[in-house]
Amino acid sequence: MGVMTDVLDVTGVHHRYGATTALAGVDLRLAPGECVALLGPNSAGKTPVVGLATGLLAVQAGDVRVCGGDPRRAATRRHLGIVQQSMGFPPTETVGELLRGAAVRAGRPAAAASPAMAEAGVSQLRSRRVRKLSGGQQQRVALAMALVGDPDLLLLDEPTVGLDIAARRDFWRAIAARRDAGAAIVLTTHIVEEAAAVADRVVVLHRGRVVAADTPAGLTARLSDRTIAARTTLDDVALRALPGVLSVTRDGTRVRVATVEPERVLRDWLARDHELTDLRVEGAGLEQALFALTGEDPGTAGGNADPDTHTDLGTAKLEVPA
């Protein structure tokens, strides 16, 4: 019986940029068909991990293997498909030319471009020059390029930036199909809800170390925090004065109050504001878990400022009609 090789095997990796430690003993393994999200604040170490897995960076200490091979070797990189936030396509190329080129570079016949374009929903763009594509269309072309080589490992770096809701859904549907076929996926994103929705495992990096690795539900279950969201006439000072309130943030016209004593806070809040409306109590989300694990502001840890990106994570919610 054969032994299944990890698609990605990162073992005891240390990496430095001059005097700055980027990674300090990181281990990460991905089996075929597994999806792992790398999360953490800026400079946590996500970029060096991706750089090592793609062969952009040379291993200084430890070991990095992709399908058992050294990613610094071109032959090993045939196992990779990569979507990054900006691909920098040559503006003079057409989509079809880009895809045929990507197929050949990946060791596949140029004809493999057509099914990949269909899979990413860009077949109708095949004759269009890249400079005439919107940002969202370019991201879909990037997806087609990543899929055309039939990769064992998909590295997705902020892959859905610029995509509208429908395109984002199609994107994840295509990725899910590849995952079902056995491709492993590494996702780095600032859209924490998206990571929670698609990843089997979340690896939280902080200052070059893995500080947590668990399922999204497992990470959020570590927190007893609750968030109460509502429209209120009370100002922030009055809200902070309520016993049990940990923090207060504003999200448009709604206010979000973090607490470990939601019942107590709600009783006092309702007593002071009889016009309280649009009330919702949520369990801790992955974003709060990240905040708790890294101790850094969710804004820099990957706070989601884009309301279009909201994904239902299945967290416990108490809806109170207005």
Added chain:
Amino acid sequence: MTAAIGTRPPAHGLRILRVEVAEGLRAIVREPTALFFSVLFPVGFYALFTTIFGGQQGFVAGLPYAATNLATFGAFGVVSVMLMNPGTAVAEDRTRGWLRVKKVSAVPIGTTIAAKVIAALPYAVAVMLAFSAVSLLVAGPVLEFGSWTRLMVALLVGSLPFALLSLAVGFVLSAGASAAVLNAVLLPMAVASGLWFPLEMMPPFVQNLAPLLPTYHLSRLALAQLTGADAGVHVVALLISTAVAAALSGWAYRNLRV
């Protein structure tokens, strides 16, 4: 999905090379402005010098100025386009992020670099055809077809180390900085190698410096195609230049920060 890592036959490498070269050529054909202006400057100077001195005797005995200038100023022409264009093009690719995509693809480093060099050759061909046309218009036919063909081949092949050097700079610097650095290298090297004015007109220290420069050996190799002189030493010098420039560009690509 593939289960094992294997080596691919050379035909696969050639297919990748063809794809890479085609991408570079399409960029030239679809945006010919860069080619036009790259060629315009050296051709303008060549036309000026040939118009003024074209009918005179050249500094090589028995050959008219228009013929020797096709070799020496021709060397300047191919070096200028091969030194300036590939480097600034890859620097722009790097700034846009395309070079990062290339580097994480399964394209071997040698193929990437070879494709960039080959895709730059149309610049050198264009500049030499333009020089030849100007020469023909101003001074009439000054070379036999065989000599002209040998001259063209020598200049095109001899321009390759300059494209490699250009790539080495472009892999490291931004497009703007690459252009500045490459210009700072090109102009002194051209003058000190006797590409603009005969070396015999230069001060002794410049004449002593010239044999250390690859541009000098390219112009002497080009002249040798007209005079029949032995060019062995110049070929060796250009081969060494090519090896050094290839090593530099390979190192720069391997250590690329993208």
